[in-house]
Amino acid sequence: MSQESILPPRESMHYDVVIVGAGPAGLAAAIRLKSLNSDISVVVVEKGSTIGAHILSGAVIDPIGLDQLAPDWRSDPECPLKTRVATDQFYYLTKTRGVRLPNWAMPRLMSNHGNFIGSLGGIVRWLGARAEALGVEIYAGFAATELLYGDKREVVGIATGDMGVGRDGHPKTGFTRGMELFGKYILLAEGARGSLSKRAIARYGLDSVSGQQKYGIGLKELWQVSDNVFSSGLVQHTFGWPLSKGASGGSFLYHYGDRLVSVGFVVHLNYENPTLSPFDEFQRFKTHPLVRDTFVGGKRIAYGARVIASGGWQSAPKLVFPGGALIGCSAGFVNLARIKGSHNAILSGILAAEKACQALAEGRTNDELNDYESSWRDSVIGRDLYNVRNVKPLWSRFGLVPGVGLGGLDMWTNELFKSSIFGTLKHGKPDSDTLRPLSEVTPIVYPKPDSVLTFDKPSSVYLSNTNHEEDQPIHLRLHDPDIPIRDNLPRFGEPSRLYCPAGVYEVVYANAAGDGDPRFVINAQNCVHCKTCDIKDPAKNIEWVPPEGGGGPNYPDM
Ligand SMILES: Cc1cc2nc3c(=O)[nH]c(=O)nc-3n(C[C@H](O)[C@H](O)[C@H](O)COP(=O)(O)OP(=O)(O)OC[C@H]3O[C@@H](n4cnc5c(N)ncnc54)[C@H](O)[C@@H]3O)c2cc1C
Ligand code: SF4
Numbered sequence: 258m259s260q261e262s263i264l265p266p267r268e269s270m271h272y273d274v275v276i277v278g279a280g281p282a283g284l285a286a287a288i289r290l291k292s293l294n295s296d297i298s299v300v301v302v303e304k305g306s307t308i309g310a311h312i313l314s315g316a317v318i319d320p321i322g323l324d325q326l327a328p329d330w331r332s333d334p335e336c337p338l339k340t341r342v343a344t345d346q347f348y349y350l351t352k353t354r355g356v357r358l359p360n361w362a363m364p365r366l367m368s369n370h371g372n373f374i375g376s377l378g379g380i381v382r383w384l385g386a387r388a389e390a391l392g393v394e395i396y397a398g399f400a401a402t403e404l405l406y407g408d409k410r411e412v413v414g415i416a417t418g419d420m421g422v423g424r425d426g427h428p429k430t431g432f433t434r435g436m437e438l439f440g441k442y443i444l445l446a447e448g449a450r451g452s453l454s455k456r457a458i459a460r461y462g463l464d465s466v467s468g469q470q471k472y473g474i475g476l477k478e479l480w481q482v483s484d485n486v487f488s489s490g491l492v493q494h495t496f497g498w499p500l501s502k503g504a505s506g507g508s509f510l511y512h513y514g515d516r517l518v519s520v521g522f523v524v525h526l527n528y529e530n531p532t533l534s535p536f537d538e539f540q541r542f543k544t545h546p547l548v549r550d551t552f553v554g555g556k557r558i559a560y561g562a563r564v565i566a567s568g569g570w571q572s573a574p575k576l577v578f579p580g581g582a583l584i585g586c587s588a589g590f591v592n593l594a595r596i597k598g599s600h601n602a603i604l605s606g607i608l609a610a611e612k613a614c615q616a617l618a619e620g621r622t623n624d625e626l627n628d629y630e631s632s633w634r635d636s637v638i639g640r641d642l643y644n645v646r647n648v649k650p651l652w653s654r655f656g657l658v659p660g661v662g663l664g665g666l667d668m669w670t671n672e673l674f675k676s677s678i679f680g681t682l683k684h685g686k687p688d689s690d691t692l693r694p695l696s697e698v699t700p701i702v703y704p705k706p707d708s709v710l711t712f713d714k715p716s717s718v719y720l721s722n723t724n725h726e727e728d729q730p731i732h733l734r735l736h737d738p739d740i741p742i743r744d745n746l747p748r749f750g751e752p753s754r755l756y757c758p759a760g761v762y763e764v765v766y767a768n769a770a771g772d773g774d775p776r777f778v779i780n781a782q783n784c785v786h787c788k789t790c791d792i793k794d795p796a797k798n799i800e801w802v803p804p805e806g807g808g809g810p811n812y813p814d815m
Contacts, residue, residue: 264428267416267437272298272394273617274610275415275440277401277453279303280312281377281599282585283446284384285326285606286613291391293614299393300438302417304400304786306807308385311786313477313563313815314377314599315509315519317342317369317492321637322603327387335386337379337814340513342369343490348547349658350497355547364668366644367595369492374513376479376814377599400803404453404460405437411623412580414439415453420805423728441622442613443581446606449566450788452803454587463574463583468684470589471568471649473506474789476539476758477521477815478717482555487516493548494596496661499541503529503693505652505660508542509596510551517558518551523565523596526688526756526793527653530698531749535789536562536758537703540711552710560717561815562758562787567593568684570639570646576609577630580623584609590638594645594668601638608633644671650682692795694748714760718783722811723759725782725804732804733761733779733790740798741777749795751777756793759783785810 274290276283279301287299305311318338323330330336347363348355360368385395402418414437421432445454449472458464489512496507506524513519522539543552566572566589573590576583584605591598612629616622633639647667652660667677685691706712735741745751746764753762761783767773786809791801 264419265434267434269437269439270300271439272300273440274299274442274444274613275438276301276444276446277415278446278448278451278587279308279385279395279397280381280446280448280585280602281322281384282587282602282606283444284381284388285322285603286444286446286584286610287388287393288326288384288391289607289610290614291388291393293611295392297614297617301388301393301395302399302401302415302438303395303397304803304806305397305809306811307397308395309378309382309814310397310811311809312378312381313475313561313812315511315521315596316375316377316599317511317597318373318375318377318380319597319600320371320373322600322607325607326603336383338373338375340374340490342372342374342492344488344492345369346491346493348493348495350495350545350547352498353546355495355545362665364665364672366668366672374490374492374511378812378814398807399436400806401453402435402803404443404456405439407580407623410579412443412457412578413623415443418803418806422730422805424730426730429728441617442626444584444609444613445581445587446584447587449564449586449589450791451587452801454583457578457581457583458574461575461578463576463578467574468568468571469687470566470572471525471527471684472564472688472792473523473525473567474535474562474756474758474787475521475523475565476536476562477519477560478557479559479815480518480520480552480555480557481516482518482551484516486551487518488512495547496657498545499538500524500657502656504533505657510548518555520548525567525652526564526789527685527691529691529693530701531692531695531752532698532700532755534701534703534755536714536717540706541703543710549710557712557720559813559815560720561810561812562785562789564788564792565596566591566598567649569593569649570642571681571684573642575630576633577625577627579625582609582626582629590642592641592645594648594664601641604636604638605633608636608638644668647677647679647682650684651679653685688792689795689797692749692752695750714758718759718785721759721785722813723783723785723809724811725784725808727782729805731779731781732802733781733784734800734802736798736800740796742775744796746775753790753794753799756789758787758789759785762790
């Protein structure tokens with residue numbers, strides 16, 4: 258008899274719209290639905306222990322989305338988005354120098370004039386309170402683990418995960434069955450590489466006409482810095498050092514609030530050298546002469562990591578399926594050149610909500626919201642992504658410096674002439690397929706952390722306040738448990754040890770000299786839910802599934 262058949266049945270609740278994920282996309286959809294018709298019943302489930310606990314972003318916010326969603330946000334004292342961008346700088350870094358690119362040479366769309374700096378975590382907390390005041394039910398601490406299907410293959414709801422299941426898969430003391438939440442429409446707002454979104458994309462072939470999605474891993478620290486280095490409203494981006502050939506990405510550094518500096522580093526996951534460690538590249542970046550003084554005498558307050566969707570226009574899958582739709586970064590709506598996606602997350606939440614509201618008014622249920630699909634490319638979201646569609650493929654094809662130059666030129670021609678000499682370029686291989694074998698690369702050796710500017714993974718993960726119930730099934734599933742040691746270790750040095758920003762994966766030997774048979778160890782309790790392993794494993798062998806609701810990072814204001 259299967260485990261499922263001996264468990265008590267799940268209780269169920271019915272709503273008009275069920276939303277998975279309380280990020281900017283999910284909450285914008287919830288708020289718009291309730292604002293359009295207060296009789297529509299809306300529920301949001303969120304896997305973080307509280308709203309915002311799993312949100313990690315830069316964040317320089319283009320207010321275009323908030324202006325539509327909550328036009329009074331600037332005058333609302335509760336809205337935490339207060340710092341206006343004052344200075345906008347872009348640098349190319351060599352090992353010892355920073356070469357500033359003049360603002361006049363930058364395409365207009367790259368300008369941060371009129372944008373605001375803040376914590377996206379803080380913003381979603383504020384949006385969450387607004388949604389609840391409108392009557393939206395929000396359940397934080399509940400992970401949606403299953404899509405529920407009707408007779409016609411349509412999605413009719415979601416189920417939240419059971420709580421209190423032991424490592425062996427059996428119920429233990431305190432076991433609580435998950436809930437079934439049925440809706441006339443289900444909006445998936447899980448952010449980049451959402452686990453249910455991935456299933457919906459596969460089941461309905463939503464990516465059969467688009468290019469594959471591309472990703473970067475973004476690592477971030479929040480610092481409180483000394484008065485003498487703080488410059489409210491300063492926005493600084495860099496590319497170049499410490500990344501070398503075969504890897505691209507760059508840094509961001511934003512000054513806001515009470516002497517807060519948000520510093521982060523994005524490494525595109527199509528990097529080639531398996532000995533590259535995004536975490537250590539980030540640590541090295543902070544030692545560059547351009548930025549190191551920012552941190553001297555300061556205090557590191559928080560750390561975290563999250564993948565960022567970067568395929569843009571060409572990679573957006575079909576957004577609708579019978580019974581629901583993808584919104585926000587579940588759909589991949591990031592403008593990578595601007596490193597911004599939260600405005601599109603909000604705008605897509607609004608757009609999908611309007612189409613769902615219309616469908617409900619027509620008495621429709623669990624069909625495809627085709628108007629959402631057919632309208633996004635001509636909307637502000639589409640225009641935002643279209644103008645930068647070649648930037649990432651050009652970086653990948655021509656390498657960092659020529660690629661950035663050509664990408665800049667392409668943005669200019671798109672802006673001025675509404676067309677590109679390149680047309681629309683395709684992305685290269687999937688990120689899982691770009692690693693070269695150890696035998697073909699020069700190993701990268703990283704300096705030891707000094708615990709002042711640079712740190713190790715354990716002390717960093719500590720600052721993410723990550724917590725999981727240890728006695729639960731491992732949520733990082735290996736399709737074949739032998740692959741890490743048998744295949745990945747000899748060929749690539751088992752790269753998960755390096756790309757995982759939380760030190761979840763280890764290869765251990767009987768003693769420090771490396772004697773005995775190697776063993777692959779998964780420290781699942783450290784996982785910060787960044788989803789990198791679900792994307793970068795060269796054998797596509799790791800599947801990230803939601804752990805027990807409430808587990809994972811507890812970001813203060815990231
Ligand atoms: C390092 C970094 C820097 C960035 N900088 C900027 C910036 O400066 N400006 C900008 O505009 N954008 C920036 N972005 C992009 C921006 O953060 C995203 O575009 C935005 O957060 C997308 O919003 P979302 O609502 O789609 O997803 P998310 O913000 O990821 O929210 C998704 C929510 O859904 C929850 N969830 C996921 N799966 C489930 C599930 N199965 N069950 C229940 N809950 C679930 C998650 O816990 C999370 O709370 C950055 C991203 C990164 C990684
Ligand atoms: S285990 Fe995977 S999802 Fe978790 S932190 Fe590591 S790479 Fe990210």
